[in-house]
Every structure is written in structure tokens, then in C-alpha cells.
Amino acid sequence: xxxxxxxxHYIKNGYLxxxxxxxxxxxxxxxxxxxxxxxxxxxxSTRAVFSTQDQSQTRDxxxxxxxxxxxxxxxxxxxxxxxxxxxxxxxxxxxIGHALHVLEPEFKAFSHxxxxxxIAFDLGLVKPQIHQSMYIFKQPKIGGMIRWHQDxxxxxxxxISVITFWFAVEDATIHNGCLQVLxxxxxxxxxxxxxxxxxxxxELVKLSTKPWPQDEHAHALEVKKGTLVxxxxxxxxxxxxxxxxxSRHAFTLHLTCATSEYALExxxxxxxxxxx
Ligand code: FE2
Numbered sequence: 085x086x087x088x089x090x091x092x093h094y095i096k097n098g099y100l101x102x103x104x105x106x107x108x109x110x111x112x113x114x115x116x117x118x119x120x121x122x123x124x125x126x127x128x129s130t131r132a133v134f135s136t137q138d139q140s141q142t143r144d145x146x147x148x149x150x151x152x153x154x155x156x157x158x159x160x161x162x163x164x165x166x167x168x169x170x171x172x173x174x175x176x177x178x179x180i181g182h183a184l185h186v187l188e189p190e191f192k193a194f195s196h197x198x199x200x201x202x203i204a205f206d207l208g209l210v211k212p213q214i215h216q217s218m219y220i221f222k223q224p225k226i227g228g229m230i231r232w233h234q235d236x237x238x239x240x241x242x243x244i245s246v247i248t249f250w251f252a253v254e255d256a257t258i259h260n261g262c263l264q265v266l267x268x269x270x271x272x273x274x275x276x277x278x279x280x281x282x283x284x285x286x287e288l289v290k291l292s293t294k295p296w297p298q299d300e301h302a303h304a305l306e307v308k309k310g311t312l313v314x315x316x317x318x319x320x321x322x323x324x325x326x327x328x329x330x331s332r333h334a335f336t337l338h339l340t341c342a343t344s345e346y347a348l349e350x351x352x353x354x355x356x357x358x359x360x
Pocket of ligand 1: 233235
């Protein structure tokens with residue numbers, strides 16, 4: 085599936101861009117399926133928002149209990165001071181997570197497709213398994229920024245094995261908050277680990293004093309709809325807020341290797357879905 089050059093690029097840089105690997109029609113199907121989930125979602129059932137900047141919010145049970153469910157999370161900027169949605173529900177959701185790959189037929193079929201499996205094997209996952217899926221909306225005007233982080237902080241395994249599969253459901257540009265990754269091929273140590281304790285309290289534990297890269301040292305991955313970006317768990321990455329009038333939908337999967345030890349302190353403890 086992947087060429088030697090592509091594998092070498094991934095090893096050297098920590099990521100690989102596979103331009104327009106999937107058809108626009110297939111991306112449209114995912115978009116439609118996500119839209120239907122939002123349509124059926126009652127916004128009064130929760131006011132849960134998702135924020136990587138305010139850890140007190142991620143402690144919310146709605147988030148911690150979503151590992152084996154399909155739940156909608158609002159954008160932080162979705163509500164006015166009176167707690168009312170400022171715009172249509174369909175334009176207020178930050179993301180849907182975290183078991184689309186198990187519970188939603190369209191996403192289940194897509195996540196377990198042969199292409200994903202072959203690429204996972206090619207990137208070194210001997211026994212690839214899916215832990216989490218998310219549909220990210222990055223809404224126009226209010227799509228929040230995601231600060232610099234590494235995905236292994238949230239999917240810690242020994243040895244580190246997590247690989248993120250990031251599918252562009254729509255074109256991603258610098259204007260609508262595309263993914264931005266560390267531009268140098270320096271390997272970063274794991275800087276933080278997000279831990280969930282038995283009492284359901286959580287903590288973002290600092291493991292290294294190494295500072296996050298400067299934003300100007302990032303490489304913006306402007307990609308077309310249907311593109312797959314894969315990156316390893318130690319690659320620092322972020323995305324800026326979407327201040328444009330175009331949404332930036334993406335679907336993501338987090339895969340680990342079943343031969344590595346999945347930490348009991350990871351927030352998500354739902355059973356992984358094997359790809360082998
Ligand atoms: Fe990430």
C-alpha cells in the first residue's frame with residue numbers, strides 16, 4: 085500500500101499526507117451521516133462543551149462517559165450569556181465522539197476498511213486496533229483552537245504506539261484551521277500525560293519541561309477533501325481557531341498496537357476494535 089519513500093517520510097517526520105486518498109462521494113456520505121446524528125441530538129439534553137484549555141470542563145462526566153457512546157459536544161462559543169444557542173444547532177457542535185466506529189454503520193464500515201488496515205500495518209502496528217473515533221466540525225467563525233499537544237498523552241501505551249488517522253471530510257486550509265504539525269524532524273519526548281483516576285478525577289501530568297514549539301515552527305497541512313493524514317503519538321500538533329466562513333470537517337481515528345500495554349490511567353477504557 086505505502087511506498088518505501090512514504091514509509092521513510094513517516095519515520096523521519098512523524099507524519100504522512102496521502103492526498104485525496106478517498107473519493108469526495110465517500111466524504112459526502114460521512115458528512116451526511118454526521119449531520120443526521122446532530123439532527124437527532126436534543127441540545128437541551130446537555131450543555132457539555134469540549135475544551136482543551138480548561139481542564140475542569142473535560143472532567144465532566146458527559147465527556148468521561150463517552151468512550152463507548154456517540155455524544156455531541158458543543159463549541160465553547162455556541163451559547164450566549166443567557167445560555168441560549170447563538171446559531172443553529174447544526175452550526176454549534178464542536179464534535180461527535182467517541183465510538184462512531186462501533187455504533188454508527190457508515191462510520192463503522194469506513195473505519196474498518198482495507199485501506200486503513202493496510203496503512204496501519206505498513207506504519208508498524210502489528211495488531212492494529214481502534215480506540216476512538218471523532219467527527220470534528222471546526223465550525224465557521226466559532227471553531228475553537230486546539231493547543232499544541234501530542235496524542236500519546238491521551239492514548240498512553242508501553243511502548244508508545246498510538247497513530248492518528250485524520251481524514252479531511254472537507255478542504256482544510258490555513259484560513260479554516262487546518263492541522264499544523266512540528267516542521268522539524270526533531271523527536272519530542274512525551275511532554276504530558278492525561279490521567280483518569282479510579283474516582284474519575286483527572287490530571288494532566290507534566291512529564292517533561294521541554295516547551296512546546298513556537299507556532300511559527302509549525303507546518304500547516306493544507307489538504308483537499310478526501311486526504312488522509314497519519315501521524316505518530318509524539319508529533320506535536322495544533323490547529324488555530326476557524327475565523328473563516330467555511331467549516332473544516334474532519335473524521336479521526338486513534339489506533340494503537342494490541343501488543344503494547346494500554347495504560348489503565350487512560351481516560352478512555354472502552355474495548356478496542358481490532359483491525360486484524
Ligand atoms: Fe491531536
